Amino acid sequence: MRLTDQEFNRVLVLKKLRASEPVARTDLVGLTGLTGGTITAITADLVRRGIVIEEKVATSGPGRPRVNLRINPQGRYVVGTTPTNEGELLTEIVNLRGESLGFAKAALTRDTTIEGLARQFITALEQALAEWDVPREEIYRIGIGIPGIVNNRTGIVEHIISLDSGPVDFGGIVGEALGVATLIDNSTNLLARAEHWYGAAAHADDFTLINIDLGIGAALYRGGQLVTGVHGMAAEFGHTKVVPDTGRACYCGGIGCLQAYCSVQSIMEQSCAQLGRPLPDFDRMNAAFDGLMAEQAAGRIDIGPILEQASHYLGVSVANHITMQDPEAVVILGPKFTMIEELRSIFFDALERNTFPALRRRTRLHFKLGDKGAYARGAAAMVLEQIYRCS
Amino acid sequence: MRLTDQEFNRVLVLKKLRASEPVARTDLVGLTGLTGGTITAITADLVRRGIVIEEKVATSGPGRPRVNLRINPQGRYVVGTTPTNEGELLTEIVNLRGESLGFAKAALTRDTTIEGLARQFITALEQALAEWDVPREEIYRIGIGIPGIVNNRTGIVEHIISLDSGPVDFGGIVGEALGVATLIDNSTNLLARAEHWYGAAAHADDFTLINIDLGIGAALYRGGQLVTGVHGMAAEFGHTKVVPDTGRACYCGGIGCLQAYCSVQSIMEQSCAQLGRPLPDFDRMNAAFDGLMAEQAAGRIDIGPILEQASHYLGVSVANHITMQDPEAVVILGPKFTMIEELRSIFFDALERNTFPALRRRTRLHFKLGDKGAYARGAAAMVLEQIYRCS
DNA sequence: GAGGAAATTTTAGAGATTAAAATAATCGCC
DNA sequence: GGCGATTATTTTAATCTCTAAAATTTCCTC
Numbered sequence: 004m005r006l007t008d009q010e011f012n013r014v015l016v017l018k019k020l021r022a023s024e025p026v027a028r029t030d031l032v033g034l035t036g037l038t039g040g041t042i043t044a045i046t047a048d049l050v051r052r053g054i055v056i057e058e059k060v061a062t063s064g065p066g067r068p069r070v071n072l073r074i075n076p077q078g079r080y081v082v083g084t085t086p087t088n089e090g091e092l093l094t095e096i097v098n099l100r101g102e103s104l105g106f107a108k109a110a111l112t113r114d115t116t117i118e119g120l121a122r123q124f125i126t127a128l129e130q131a132l133a134e135w136d137v138p139r140e141e142i143y144r145i146g147i148g149i150p151g152i153v154n155n156r157t158g159i160v161e162h163i164i165s166l167d168s169g170p171v172d173f174g175g176i177v178g179e180a181l182g183v184a185t186l187i188d189n190s191t192n193l194l195a196r197a198e199h200w201y202g203a204a205a206h207a208d209d210f211t212l213i214n215i216d217l218g219i220g221a222a223l224y225r226g227g228q229l230v231t232g233v234h235g236m237a238a239e240f241g242h243t244k245v246v247p248d249t250g251r252a253c254y255c256g257g258i259g260c261l262q263a264y265c266s267v268q269s270i271m272e273q274s275c276a277q278l279g280r281p282l283p284d285f286d287r288m289n290a291a292f293d294g295l296m297a298e299q300a301a302g303r304i305d306i307g308p309i310l311e312q313a314s315h316y317l318g319v320s321v322a323n324h325i326t327m328q329d330p331e332a333v334v335i336l337g338p339k340f341t342m343i344e345e346l347r348s349i350f351f352d353a354l355e356r357n358t359f360p361a362l363r364r365r366t367r368l369h370f371k372l373g374d375k376g377a378y379a380r381g382a383a384a385m386v387l388e389q390i391y392r393c394s
Numbered sequence: 395m396r397l398t399d400q401e402f403n404r405v406l407v408l409k410k411l412r413a414s415e416p417v418a419r420t421d422l423v424g425l426t427g428l429t430g431g432t433i434t435a436i437t438a439d440l441v442r443r444g445i446v447i448e449e450k451v452a453t454s455g456p457g458r459p460r461v462n463l464r465i466n467p468q469g470r471y472v473v474g475t476t477p478t479n480e481g482e483l484l485t486e487i488v489n490l491r492g493e494s495l496g497f498a499k500a501a502l503t504r505d506t507t508i509e510g511l512a513r514q515f516i517t518a519l520e521q522a523l524a525e526w527d528v529p530r531e532e533i534y535r536i537g538i539g540i541p542g543i544v545n546n547r548t549g550i551v552e553h554i555i556s557l558d559s560g561p562v563d564f565g566g567i568v569g570e571a572l573g574v575a576t577l578i579d580n581s582t583n584l585l586a587r588a589e590h591w592y593g594a595a596a597h598a599d600d601f602t603l604i605n606i607d608l609g610i611g612a613a614l615y616r617g618g619q620l621v622t623g624v625h626g627m628a629a630e631f632g633h634t635k636v637v638p639d640t641g642r643a644c645y646c647g648g649i650g651c652l653q654a655y656c657s658v659q660s661i662m663e664q665s666c667a668q669l670g671r672p673l674p675d676f677d678r679m680n681a682a683f684d685g686l687m688a689e690q691a692a693g694r695i696d697i698g699p700i701l702e703q704a705s706h707y708l709g710v711s712v713a714n715h716i717t718m719q720d721p722e723a724v725v726i727l728g729p730k731f732t733m734i735e736e737l738r739s740i741f742f743d744a745l746e747r748n749t750f751p752a753l754r755r756r757t758r759l760h761f762k763l764g765d766k767g768a769y770a771r772g773a774a775a776m777v778l779e780q781i782y783r784c785s
Numbered sequence: 786g787a788g789g790a791a792a793t794t795t796t797a798g799a800g801a802t803t804a805a806a807a808t809a810a811t812c813g814c815c
Numbered sequence: 816g817g818c819g820a821t822t823a824t825t826t827t828a829a830t831c832t833c834t835a836a837a838a839t840t841t842c843c844t845c
Binding site: 365 | 396398399402543553600612616617621622623624625626627628629630631633634635636637638639646647648649707710713714715717718719720721722744747748750751752753756
C-alpha cells in the first residue's frame with residue numbers, strides 16, 4: 004500500500020528528526036525539503052501527541068533562537084518481545100528513543116503449536132509487566148518479533164518452522180489477552196527497522212540488513228520502506244546458492260546454500276564433525292559456538308578453514324547482492340566470528356573480487372555484534388513508522 | 395524522486411487504461427481505487443491532450459452505455475533508437491500503443507568517442523525521418539537506448555564500454571541537432587519499460603526483466619517503478635557469480651559470472667573452442683550463433699553440453715534472484731536457445747531445485763524471443779511514464 | 786531601548802480528492 | 816411512444832494539505 008503524501012511527509016519529518024535529534028524546525032526545512040509552514044504544522048501535531056518535545060537551546064548569535072526538537076523519552080512506551088534460539092523469550096520495554104527501561108527473560112517450553120506459543124507469550128508478558136510495575140494503559144504497543152512468516156498488516160502468523168503450521172491471529176490473541184494493541188513482524192524485519200531508525204542505517208533509505216545467527220536472515224529497505232516481496236517472503240538470503248550442485252546440503256533441501264556454510268549452526272556442524280564431538284542441542288548451539296571460538300582463539304583447536312570458508316562465501320554472497328541491487332549500505336549483524344580481523348579480511352577480499360568492478364568499494368558496510376535489545380528497538384521503530392497509519 | 399500523489403494517480407490511470415484497453419471509466423474506478431469524479435477529471439485531461447480517445451461501445455443491457463477509452467493511435471509519435479551488437483542503429487517510429495509505423499536500419503561505423511556516436515545517431519535519425527517523411531513537429535520525443543551507464547533524468551551518458559569514457563550530454567546533443575526533445579535510458583531499462591507497458595508484465599508492478607544477448611542485462615521494476623540502485627547501476631545480473639572461485643573467467647575480471655556461461659558470446663567462445671573454429675567478430679556473433687544452433691538442430695555438431703550448462707546456470711541464477719526478491723514475474727528475453735524444450739526443462743529443473751521451497755512455482759515466468767521493436771516500444775513507454783513529469 | 790537578524794507562525798490561496806447529488810443515456814415494457 | 820429502471824458519468828460542495836509570502840516572535844548588539 005502506497006503511503007499518501009501526507010503520511011509520507013509526516014514519517015519523513017519524524018525520520019529526519021530522529022536521525023538528527025536534537026534539531027530545530029529550520030533544519031527540518033532543509034532536511035525534508037518541506038516549507039516552514041508545513042514543518043510547523045507537522046511538528047505541532049507531534050508535540051501535541053506527546054511524541055516530540057521542545058527543548059530550549061543556549062543561544063549563540065543574533066536572531067530568534069532556534070527551538071530544538073527531540074523525541075520525547077516519556078512519550079510512548081513500547082514493549083518488544085521475541086523468542087530466541089536458546090528457547091527464551093526476551094522482553095524489553097523501550098521509549099521511542101529506543102532506550103531500554105526494563106528487560107526480562109523467560110524460559111519457553113517446547114511447544115508444538117503456534118497457539119501454544121502465543122499462550123506462553125501472554126504469560127511471559129504479564130509477568131514482565133508485573134515485574135516492571137508498568138500499568139497497561141501506559142504501554143502504547145506490544146511489538147512481537149516472529150522467526151517465521153508473518154503478515155505485518157493483519158498480525159497473522161502464517162508459519163513458524165517446526166511448529167504446526169496454519170495461519171494464527173497471533174497479534175490478535177496476544178493483544179486481546181493483555182489489553183494492549185500489538186504490532187507484529189518477522190524478527191529480522193524488526194532488526195532492519197531498528198537499524199533504519201536507531202542504528203547504522205539511520206541515514207540510508209536503501210540498505211540491506213543481514214543477520215547471522217543459527218540461521219541467516221535478511222531484510223531489505225528500499226526507498227525508506229521495508230520490501231516484503233509479493234508473497235511476503237523476500238530476502239531469504241541464507242538460501243541463495245553459493246556452491247550450486249556440488250556444495251553442502253542445507254536443511255531446506257537445497258545444495259550449496261549460503262546458510263550451509265556461514266550460519267552458526269552449519270559452522271558448528273562442520274566443526275563438530277571435524278573434532279569428533281557431538282553436535283550440541285539447538286538451544287545450546289550459540290553458547291557452544293562461543294566456547295569453540297574461545298578454544299580456537301586459544302589455539303587449542305583449529306577450525307580456521309571452516310571459519311575462513313564461511314567468511315569467504317559471505318563475501319561472495321554480499322558481492323552478488325551488491326552487484327544486483329546496488330544498495331547504499333549493507334549492515335551485517337553477526338556472532339563473534341565476523342569480528343575477527345583475519346576473517347574480516349577474507350570477507351573483504353571475496354567481496355571485492357566478486358563485486359562488479361564499477362560497484363566495488365562504493366557500498367557502505369557495517370559489522371555489528373547482534374544485541375538483544377535490537378528487537379525491542381525494532382518494535383519502537385515499527386511504532387514510529389506506523390504512527391500515522393493505524394490511528 | 396518520489397512522485398506526488400497527483401502524478402502517481404495520473405500514471406496509474408494511464409497504466410490501467412493501457413493494460414486493459416478498451417476500458418470504460420467505471421472499470422477504471424475499480425482498477426485504480428479512485429472515485430468516479432477523479433477518473434472523470436483525469437481522463438478528461440488525457441482526452442484533451444489527445445493521448446486518449448473515446449470510443450462508443452455497442453450497448454447490451456439497461457442503463458447508460460459505457461464509453462470505452464483507448465490510447466489514441468494518432469496521439470503522439472515517438473521515435474526509439476538503439477545501437478545493436480551488430481554495429482547497426484535500429485530506428486523505429488511508434489505510436490503510444492506501441493505499434494510500429496516505420497522502421498529503419500543504419501550501419502554504424504566503429505567510433506572511439508561517445509560524441510562521435512552521437513553524431514552518427516543524428517545522421518541516421520535525420521535520414522530515417524526524411525525517409526518516413528514525418529515532419530519533426532509531429533514527433534513528440536526521441537527515445538534513445540544506450541548500452542551503457544546513463545542518467546535518465548539528465549540525459550547524460552556516463553560510460554559506454556569500449557568508447558572513451560567521460561560524461562557526455564548525449565540527449566542534449568541529439569535533441570538540439572534534431573529539434574526534438576529526447577528521453578534517454580539504458581537499453582535494458584527500455585526493454586523492461588516495454589514489457590511493463592505493452593508486454594508480459596503489463597499487470598505486474600514487481601517484476602524482473604532479463605535480456606540474454608551477447609551479454610546479459612537485467613532491469614528491476616519494484617512498486618511500478620524502475621529501480622536504478624544508488625549509483626544507477628543495479629541489476630548487473632550477468633555478473634553475479636554462479637561458480638565462484640573455480641568457474642570460467644569473465645571479461646569483467648570476475649570468476650564464474652553467469653555471463654561467462656549463459657551469454658551468447660560465452661556460448662560462442664566455448665563452442666568455437668570445442669569445434670576448433672575461430673571466434674567470429676563481435677558484430678557477426680549473433681548471426682554465427684544462429685548458424686551454430688541450426689547445425690546443432692540438424693545434428694551436425696554437438697554443443698549440447700554447453701547449452702545445457704548455460705540453461706542450468708540461468709536456472710540457478712534466476713532461482714537465487716527469486717529467493718532474494720520474491721518478484722511477481724520474471725521475463726526472460728533471449729536468443730533461440732531459450733526456446734528449445736529440452737533446454738527449457740533443464741532450466742526449470744535448476745530453477746525449482748535451487749529456489750527456496752516456499753517460493754517454488756509461485757513466480758510467473760515468461761520466455762520471449764527478443765524483438766527489435768521492443769526498444770522503440772520502451773521509448774514510448776518512457777513517454778507514458780514521464781508524461782506528467784516533464785510538461 | 787532601537788535596530789537587526791534569524792526562527793517560527795500565520796494567512797491566504799491553489800490543487801487534488803472524495804462523497805453525494807445530479808444528470809445522461811439506454812433498455813424493457815406497457 | 817412514453818415511463819420507469821438501471822447503469823455510467825459528471826457536477827457540486829466540502830475537506831485537506833501544501834506553498835509562498837507576510838507577519839510575528841525573540842534575542843543580540845550597539
